[in-house]
Amino acid sequence: MRSKFLKKPTHPIEVHPGRSISDLTDGMLGVGFQGRKLGEAVDVWARMLREKQNTIWLGLAGAMVPAGMRRVIAYLIKRRMIDVLVSTGANLYHDVHEARGKKHYIGSHMVDDVKLRKCYVDRIYDVFADETEFYQTDLWIEKEFCPNLSDMYRYSSREIIYELGKFLDSYGAEEDSIVLSAYHSGVPVFCPALNDSSLGFSIMFANRRRGRRIILDSLKDVDESSRITEVADTTSVIYIGGGVPKNFIQQTAVIAGYQTRHDRSHKYALQISTDMPMWGGLSGCTFEEAQSWGKINLRAKKVMCYADATIALPIVAHALGEKFKKLRRNVPVFEWGKGETLKIRYERRSL
Template identity: 55%
Template sequence: MQPTEPIEVSEKSVADLLLAMSKTGFQGRKLGEAFKVWLEMLEEDEITILMGLAGAMVPAGMRKIIAYLIRNRYIDVLISTGANLFHDIHEALGFRHYLGSENVDDFYLYNEGIDRIYDVFAYESEFNKVDCILADIISELDGVVSSRKFIGELAARVYRLASEKESIIVAAYESGVPVFCPAIADSSIGIAAAIADRRVVIDTIKDVEELTDIVVKSKKTGVIYVSGGVPKNFIQQTEVVARLKGVEKGGHDYAIQFTTDMPQWGGLSGCTFEEGISWGKISQKSKKVQVHVDATIALPVIVHGLQNVKRRSCPVFIWDRELKIDYGCLSHEVSACQGL
């Protein structure tokens, strides 16, 4: 057995602090271990890192952190709730979320046209303006497309309108990082589509095929789950789909999750990676860490620890009739690899 090592109070980087925390106990240790697993992923020559993003992360101020992860290719694929993408577009277009309070008369807020997300406020009228802008954009689109293709089309148009370029979908669009949103109707993007003069159809079964294709054609895969929900399951099930198609991947090779949920309630957001092994979704040999922590605490700390870490290489996705993945691109050369 190794002894724990008390953390000395001294001048140190966030990375050094996280490494020191990995030698302590409880969730501080788990946070440090998650950091070490993420570093291991970035050292791999041929790996695709997928992030599942749930919870109200964008209203809570995590938007630029996710954009930073994308631009620096600390993640390669994003699977998000529709709400996070809508709130990202909301801020890209110059609107804001505001510091509020959970101790408030909500009927008063309703009469004032203010929506509350725990201790964050936003104006309903501004949400409605964004709904209408998105409805106009969606009315320009046509065809049957995956959510990845649909979000790419939104990003191209939001980029032209954006006053704030540090957007999640704009960063993904510029960096060649695919963004999937399998439950896109369950958001204000779905509301905008419902009021649009709509000719475009979002085929979410095509999402299943495309994301599974990414996993099948990746040499190795690592997953990072912020909360859980639909994005977590959507990534997890790719291993099952691949197996039913005759490809045995053996489960994801690395896995990290930041969650406040617990396994005993039976929900996916709290289920353990050990449980995922029974489904073949997580490799028995995987490096895996689950941290029971509010992601708005974990993400700023870990991502600051990742600053200045240079990834060895990252995948470039070539979307043609058949998906091709090229791992020959260094992370700092990704824009050139994408031809941007």
């Protein structure tokens, strides 16, 4: 019995000048702790991409766009390394802000926040933003974008973000926008907490101050998202952080199981987060815990990498870019019909 625990020795990392990132992450599969988990994260994501007909969800939480992860997410969308995005409203708002040519700024966490308030400078740890520029973006959404939305139509967040991408396209926004990349690539974007963001309250102001009747139907979000997991051949999940996006994606497997009377749990699962499971929150709950709910398949390939996503995500994305310089996969194409009906067909693409 003792020998079964001692089969595979660790393999110390060697330093090779000019070594590729993907070769390094492969080498990290032979080390311990979160170094190995980072290597496993690349491996599991690569398995997702090699699956024959697989729909890959990405949940995006935390201030990833202000922290500089915007182009990484846009790259993953353009290469169709993900197929559906679920994001916080804040990340989408900050993406739109930069798509308009505005910036976030290198700052410091060692600063007098009272002085920042007096200068109308907002702080996200060590990143600064100009609140007066935020106000301009708020007005742009309220005055420029919202006239493109119809009164009394019950929008899902996916439909609003689609219209936002369409408007950014006509506006001539920069191509590295997450919202614009998703619009061009046919990637649905859900924002289940849209109202919990500047994007949401700017739409609200269009109703309050301009006599509009724009309606956000949150239950339509639940219906549309669960239909994806219901009709997809296979589904996989990737979580950057946790929060609402993680739970929103997890629950699609439960709802789809209720509806179809079949196991619709996710086959592959990856999370990069600093959240811990012992506090009982969904953000930190393990995939093993999720298996008890039927959210993650009992035989799923899964990995939890406990790391700062601003460190891990660029490494993982670069490693995948090297491994799949010519990516060929069956990409899901979403065809939305009346009454929230959905068909998915798979289209072979070179990406």
